[in-house]
Amino acid sequence: MKADGDILITLTVQFALMSLLALGGANAVVPEMHRQAVELRGWMNERVFTDMFAISQAAPGPNVMLVTLIGYHVAGLAGALVTTFAMCGPTAVLAHFLGRTWDRFRDAPWRVAVQAGVVPISVGLVGASAIVLTQAADHSWLAVAITVATAATAYWTRWNPLWLIGIAGLAGLTGFV
Numbered sequence: 625m626k627a628d629g630d631i632l633i634t635l636t637v638q639f640a641l642m643s644l645l646a647l648g649g650a651n652a653v654v655p656e657m658h659r660q661a662v663e664l665r666g667w668m669n670e671r672v673f674t675d676m677f678a679i680s681q682a683a684p685g686p687n688v689m690l691v692t693l694i695g696y697h698v699a700g701l702a703g704a705l706v707t708t709f710a711m712c713g714p715t716a717v718l719a720h721f722l723g724r725t726w727d728r729f730r731d732a733p734w735r736v737a738v739q740a741g742v743v744p745i746s747v748g749l750v751g752a753s754a755i756v757l758t759q760a761a762d763h764s765w766l767a768v769a770i771t772v773a774t775a776a777t778a779y780w781t782r783w784n785p786l787w788l789i790g791i792a793g794l795a796g797l798t799g800f801v
Contacts, residue, residue: 631698631699631703632699632702632703632706634665635695635698635699635703635706635707635710636706636707636710637710638660638710639691639695639706639707639710639711640710640711640713640714642656642657642711643710643711643712643713643714643715644714644715644718645749646711646715647742647745647746647749648745648746648747648749648750649687649688649750650686650687650688650690650691650711651687651750651753652746652749652750652753653749653753654677654690654752654753654756654757655749655752655753655755655756657673657690657691657694658673658756658757658760661673661694661698662760667694667697667698668694668697668698670760670761670763671760671763672697673694673760674757674760674761676690676693676694676697677690677757679693680692680693682789688708688711688712691707691708691711692704692707692708694707695707695708758771766800766801767801770792770795770801774788774792
């Protein structure tokens with residue numbers, strides 16, 4: 625039982641810290657989630673991590689569902705609850721207490737500067753997440769080609785992403801990938 629408590633404490637501390645760094649949402653800390661779950665702690669392998677990411681993105685709901693899936697994989701229902709609350713709790717409390725103050729200084733030069741600095745940081749964090757996931761998921765040249773083609777299609781066309789998901793599903797179903 626002590627080991628179960630230790631893992632729940634570890635999950636709580638790690639995800640509470642990540643929540644405070646998640647500028648741009650949970651996807652901004654995917655590299656750290658990957659580092660903790662796959663590289664440092666060995667809770668899962670690359671394939672399981674990328675599968676969980678895909679499920680969390682494909683399912684309706686917030687993208688923070690990845691956190692819940694990791695917690696469930698590591699420590700069952702208790703792990704799912706602990707990681708979800710640890711990821712959402714600290715930032716919710718912070719937003720509650722700092723929201724009014726932030727709004728009060730709406731026109732202050734320091735606030736404008738902070739907001740301008742946070743935007744490129746959050747974009748960079750989300751971009752790093754894309755790189756980590758690409759490295760974890762692309763296990764063959766065919767997978768790399770599909771990733772590049774999907775990114776290019778999503779960026780340069782007006783296709784609905786559901787078409788890309790459907791094509792990927794068919795490719796997997798037929799054994800192409």
